Amino acid sequence: MMQVGPSAFMALAAVLFSLGLYGAVARKSAVMVLMSLELMAVAVSLNMVALSRFVTPTEMTGQVFTIFTMVVSAAEIGLGLALVLAIYRQTRSIELTRMDTLKG
Amino acid sequence: MLSGYWIFAPEVIIVVGAIIALFGDLLPGRDRTAAYVGAAIAALAAVLAATGGTAGPMIFGQVEPDEIARFARTGIAALTAVWALWVAGRGMPDERRRDAVALALFAAGGGMLLTMAEDLIIMYIALELSTMPAYVLMGYRRRDVPGLEGALKYFLLAMLTSIIMLYGMSFLYGISGSTAFVELTLEGSGMLGVLGVMLTLVGLFAKMSAAPFHYWAPDAYAGAPAVSVAFVSTVPKIAGIAVMARLLHAVASDVGGLVTIMAVVAAASMLLGNLAALPQSDLRRLMAYSGVAHTGYLFMALAPDTAAGYGAAVFYTIAYAVPSMAIMLVAAEEGAGLADVGKLAARRPLVAWSMVVWLVSLIGIPPLAGFFGKLYVFGSALNAGLVWLVVLGVLTSVVSAGYYFRVVREMFFGEEPAGGVSLERAPAASFALAVMAVATVAIGIGASPLLAALGVVLG
Numbered sequence: 180m181m182q183v184g185p186s187a188f189m190a191l192a193a194v195l196f197s198l199g200l201y202g203a204v205a206r207k208s209a210v211m212v213l214m215s216l217e218l219m220a221v222a223v224s225l226n227m228v229a230l231s232r233f234v235t236p237t238e239m240t241g242q243v244f245t246i247f248t249m250v251v252s253a254a255e256i257g258l259g260l261a262l263v264l265a266i267y268r269q270t271r272s273i274e275l276t277r278m279d280t281l282k283g
Numbered sequence: 284m285l286s287g288y289w290i291f292a293p294e295v296i297i298v299v300g301a302i303i304a305l306f307g308d309l310l311p312g313r314d315r316t317a318a319y320v321g322a323a324i325a326a327l328a329a330v331l332a333a334t335g336g337t338a339g340p341m342i343f344g345q346v347e348p349d350e351i352a353r354f355a356r357t358g359i360a361a362l363t364a365v366w367a368l369w370v371a372g373r374g375m376p377d378e379r380r381r382d383a384v385a386l387a388l389f390a391a392g393g394g395m396l397l398t399m400a401e402d403l404i405i406m407y408i409a410l411e412l413s414t415m416p417a418y419v420l421m422g423y424r425r426r427d428v429p430g431l432e433g434a435l436k437y438f439l440l441a442m443l444t445s446i447i448m449l450y451g452m453s454f455l456y457g458i459s460g461s462t463a464f465v466e467l468t469l470e471g472s473g474m475l476g477v478l479g480v481m482l483t484l485v486g487l488f489a490k491m492s493a494a495p496f497h498y499w500a501p502d503a504y505a506g507a508p509a510v511s512v513a514f515v516s517t518v519p520k521i522a523g524i525a526v527m528a529r530l531l532h533a534v535a536s537d538v539g540g541l542v543t544i545m546a547v548v549a550a551a552s553m554l555l556g557n558l559a560a561l562p563q564s565d566l567r568r569l570m571a572y573s574g575v576a577h578t579g580y581l582f583m584a585l586a587p588d589t590a591a592g593y594g595a596a597v598f599y600t601i602a603y604a605v606p607s608m609a610i611m612l613v614a615a616e617e618g619a620g621l622a623d624v625g626k627l628a629a630r631r632p633l634v635a636w637s638m639v640v641w642l643v644s645l646i647g648i649p650p651l652a653g654f655f656g657k658l659y660v661f662g663s664a665l666n667a668g669l670v671w672l673v674v675l676g677v678l679t680s681v682v683s684a685g686y687y688f689r690v691v692r693e694m695f696f697g698e699e700p701a702g703g704v705s706l707e708r709a710p711a712a713s714f715a716l717a718v719m720a721v722a723t724v725a726i727g728i729g730a731s732p733l734l735a736a737l738g739v740v741l742g
Binding site: 185189196209212216219220223226230231234243244251255258262263265266269270 | 403425431432434435438449450460
């Protein structure tokens with residue numbers, strides 16, 4: 180039977196993280212950017228849980244850390260959606276490219 | 284046993300104060316009273332933080348309320364108190380006061396916890412607690428589209444960078460098997476350790492608006508109300524520098540080349556911030572770039588990994604935060620354009636002269652706080668042999684005089700802004716500004732005992 184080591188999980192997390200990073204930079208819709216950020220957060224959680232399993236299997240520090248980060252990122256996404264909604268009410272658009280009232 | 288926990292009284296009080304302010308419409312006098320209560324509680328927290336003493340590692344080594352933390356906590360609470368007092372006097376533009384004060388108190392509580400953090404988990408939670416209210420403050424005016432756009436951009440970038448930082452932290456944890464700063468051992472971890480440290484630092488650099496990661500700051504600040512910028516650009520920075528000092532101290536010996544990285548980022552921040560500030564005609568943008576430049580000076584002190592450098596950096600954040608907040612509050616009263624402060628000396632001579640004190644302190648002219656801050660920052664970098672960085676720092680300080688004095692010229696010899704409305708009297712706001720003017724002078728005069736307490740001794 181094949182053993183799956185920590186490097187496999189870390190590689191998967193790196194792929195997810197890169198996909199999310201690409202989406203966060205390239206997407207034009209604010210909601211899509213938020214979803215990409217969420218993907219990155221999931222990659223970090225996966226990395227932490229995997230490392231926790233392989234590095235400190237008895238103490239579970241990484242798993243506790245992950246629970247904290249999940250709660251925080253849920254709160255952050257809620258805040259982000261509230262901001263997007265507030266903008267949508269005023270301008271009827273959530274395209275980041277249209278947000279050019281401030282000069283770059 | 285439990286008596287030792289009195290040391291956390293300021294944080295507890297400030298969070299309780301935030302909750303009281305949040306439900307402030309039940310108090311007599313409603314909105315304004317809530318803001319006054321918030322200011323009074325923050326002031327009480329500052330006094331408790333200053334007199335509470337210090338201790339070694341507490342709660343399983345997760346926090347350490349040492350001398351640097353005591354200084355930074357006092358500064359955060361005191362600045363929050365002054366800010367809340369100003370808000371009580373003048374109010375937030377078009378919106379209620381009490382939510383803003385409650386948010387500021389939550390952010391201050393997070394920041395104060397952050398200065399004591401000795402563990403990655405505590406650091407992350409405290410950092411988020413101190414920055415999340417800031418997003419709301421930046422987009423505080425619900426119907427103001429530019430403000431909301433600035434807030435959204437700020438939010439997306441801040442969230443992106445905190446996830447990048449978290450990714451770095453996951454590697455740091457994976458390598459050392461612990462989240463405590465003292466147990467971070469990266470020796471022999473090779474590229475993975477460097478990657479972890481770099482990702483973590485990138486997140487912190489962006490939060491402190493250091494040079495290659497600063498581009499969000501001018502846009503976000505220019506869209507937000509100046510009152511919010513006054514808070515967001517100063518108070519979280521104090522906490523950020525204190526925790527960076529702790530984290531760098533923990534990893535500096537294991538990762539070679541960290542001094543060079545910090546020095547290069549410091550040099551880039553000083554150059555870019557000061558040169559980009561020169562042509563600005565909006566005070567918020569000007570202060571945003573000036574903030575980038577000052578982050579450069581702070582990093583100069585952090586670079587050499589010495590106790591004196593860390594002390595000097597924390598002292599300099601306070602010396603930077605007080606005048607910077609005061610200038611933004613004046614901009615909130617007068618208008619954020621450079622032309623809006625035209626002939627301020629004729630209309631409000633006391634405020635104009637206080638502005639001169641703050642601007643001169645930011646340039647670093649004796650005997651004000653900024654001078655001693657810079658003196659010790661440069662001194663600690665010189666002791667570590669970073670001569671080129673100090674020369675660059677002195678030169679860019681001279682450049683900075685160019686744009687700060689432009690504001691002074693506008694105040695004394697500029698033209699009266701057209702259609703100006705005379706401000707109503709607000710004793711609380713004027714008192715807050717007066718406190719900051721006195722503080723700028725007093726911190727300068729009392730610099731040597733303060734710095735001695737922080738463990739800064741220059742040979």
